[in-house]
Amino acid sequence: MLRCCAGAVVGCALFLTVVTGCTRSDRVDLHAVRVMVLSTAEGDAVTLDTLLGRRATLFFILAPDCPLCLNYAPYLASFPDTVGDVRAVGIFPSRFMDRDSVRLFAKAHGIHMPLVMDPDCKFAGLLGARVTPEVFLMDNDGELVYHGAIDNWASRPGRKRVSATAHYLTDALSSFAENRPPPRREVKAVGCFIEYP
Template sequence: MFLKRCLQVVFLFVCLASSLAFGQHVGGITLRDLDGKVVKLSSFDKKLRIIVFLSPECPLSQNYSLVLNQIQEQNKETTDVIGIFPGTSYLPKDYQAFKEKYKITFPLLTDSAKKLVVKLDAKVTPEVFLLDVNDKVIYSGAIDNWVIDLGKKRSKATAYYLSDAITSYIQSKPVDLVSTKAVGCYITDL
């Protein structure tokens, strides 16, 4: 009984540590769209928000663009997918070319000061954070298990972490897996 209670306390601590700190809301963070207009994340007001960090030159960001478009389409009534380009390594034309080449259907924003990167403790692209309307992180990490490690992939995904978390939340069920390790290109400015 004591061990079970200790494990419950540890689990609760891990859950709290993986969510945003008390009073820290991403909704007020100011970003810019690809036209340079100021956008606040709070302007996206669906039941869920998927924040996905991307890089125009990251092969995994490119490869996952179709999956992210599909997730946006399948969940458009309840979920906003928001692509974030962190840092200042690229020009607006690079972001626009990425959007056009990969036919991105969801909004793309820039986080040149990396305020959102720091707030969510993002490390790689593509890395996702599923947030509820109160900015609570429900799930963070990889989109699915297609990528095992850099340069090492399965022929197809067999576990759909992000989609499963969305489905569980929408159905008012607990999200079984709240965090995974995202594999991708490191977020950095060269």
């Protein structure tokens, strides 16, 4: 009897560990974000603290060679680096990306937001990023207000609609501006997988 109960307890504990360990947190370690030192695409050292918006920061996880990022380049170019109290920042997570390719990507498409290199994928890992492009709207308390897909234009790798019919990021930003929770806090992003070291 005792052996059976012990097995059930261990089984439940293992199940809870796996379930909670495999889910993404809705909160980011804000201290780790504030003190993290990375470099810009221009080569300047920067702490992420200096890039945070007044109320929130929108992190675009990008790769200049990802076809879907290239497809979203006009959207990124039309996106101001600050929307109200929210600042947009491009994060490029890969040790295989060089600054020149990021600068050329930004220049070719007219992207003006701050661009930050994340060669060890430490910041991308802190957010729980899986693919590019993927967005993370984080408030100044470290809460992820929204994360995932920009919209539903890409339905799965290699498949796109003619045009998006759901605009998840726009909805999240509008809700945030009105101090309301977004209609959806997370939508799985489709794109190029991040190669973690």
